[in-house]
Amino acid sequence: MKLCSLFSGGKDSTFALHWAVLKGFEVECLVTIIPRRKDSWMFQYNNVELTRYQAEVLGLPLLSINSSGEKDVELTDLRKALEMVKSQEATGIVTGALLSDYQRMNINILSSELGLKVYSPLWRKDQERYMRELVEYGFEFIITSATAYGFPFDLVGKVINREDVERILERARKFGFNPAFEGGEAETFVVNAPLFKRKLIVEGKPVKLGEFEWEYQIERIH
Template structure:
């Protein structure tokens, strides 16, 4: 099966890419949608333009497509991306959808319109166990934004280890946010994974947006 992977640079899309490789799928390209607005209903916004660095260390072609970020119009942009994927020879699309019915439903519907199969290996996976598993398997990622009451904001910009995972899970249980961030509580950026040829070194700084919203601004990658 030849597939393209919807790739945001975060932990979920990176994990799904690795799942596809180890299932024997042929990766034709990575697809990154670049929202022009600060917030998007469908796509990750922080640092998605930096997926070019991840694609380089992964050794895959990257298709970056701008999208308006407007709720209905961005679905048309997604369809354009899928059509381009099919032109590259893809027969299916792999997604990192974990819990969002809105995202998964729209991806499936648009893929069906252009006759592409969809694969969402993380769908409805246990959130806590998944977070523990991904760190144990050697994935290194940083949190680049967080918007949730009770979130451990001091972890922004830090490579998340097993101890940090337990702190996130404990806070999630106490304050009610999603421990794997599928509700938009946080966004991540992967700096190393088992298929990376080398680790990315990231520099940046924390920025407080409001009492319950922080971001880690990446200023340099080498």
Template sequence: MSRKLCSLFSGGKDSTYAIHWALLHGFKMECLITILPGRRDSWMFQYQNVRFTKYQAQVLNIPQIFVESSGERDKELQDLRMALREGRDLGAEGILTGALLSDYQRMNINLIAHDLGLKTYSPLWRKDQERYMRELIRYGFEFIITSASAYGFPFELVGKVVTQTDVEKIISRAKAFGFNPAFEGGEAETFVVSAPLFQRRLNVEGEIHRLGEFEWEYRITRIL
């Protein structure tokens, strides 16, 4: 079994939880791979507040490979290949992802990793979405909603650290309005401020922006 991994890391709940899973299962994290797309509508990568992941890498005490990409569909796959090759050169034998349901993301990662001789691990794949959201809170993950764009979403949660009560509200709204409660369809994005593996909690400052009737953002301005 491949024991040395690099993790695709966006700073959100899914990639952070995947690292938690990997370390609990005896894997060693060689590096984090973070790709910053040049456009919001990237097919592969999270855009919102990704440049602040360097602070999370510091409190995780894991080296980070940071790659800027145009965000164009084919070009960002080339950038991913370059980043995975760099991770392999650092000693990684496999790649860790926080993919939940996206066949497009998982297929492309698997194909590139296979070409590079890397095994892929996606511990959250097809995990029950409601159960997963509740587990995050129970296991001590604290995350902020940094963007939301789904009809029926409780937009008052944008910029707020999500609590157990908030999770139940999200699940209830998801059932009523038909969006994914774990946001795998892009309904919302998150930024983790505290987790069991963090050496300390991150204190985040930012501003809430309403971009439209059903589109809100929390733009991080500073992390202490």
């Protein structure tokens, strides 16, 4: 079966893509939706325009579409993206949805209307186990932003290892933020994964934007 991947460049969509390939699906393309608003309800905002670098090392075509990022209005943009999937003769999509009922419901409804099947292999997965599996399976990602009280902000911009994961999980339990960042507590960018042909080298600097808000400003990728 031919699928396209709704791809943001973060850990979840990259893991879902990995799952699809392991399950024997033929992945035709990556589809990235680029919102104009940071507070988009549907789509990741941070660094999604950089998925072109990941598509290159994955060896997959990338289709991009701009979105208003406005709640409800952006569903029109999602439909356009799914229509692009249909145009690739794919019969379904794979997503990195974890916990957001709003995102999953809208993707499922619009996909059903267009006759596309939806696969969300991370849905309701145990999130502490998932974070550990990411590192164990060879996924390398950096924290590109963090906004949660209690988050270990010194990890912003760092490639996360086993010890870092345990620190994040311990802080999540102590301060009550989502350990896999499904509530927007942090955003990630994958620099290496089992399907990558080579590791991406990312250069930039962490910047403090507020008392509990840090961002890694990417300046160069090669």
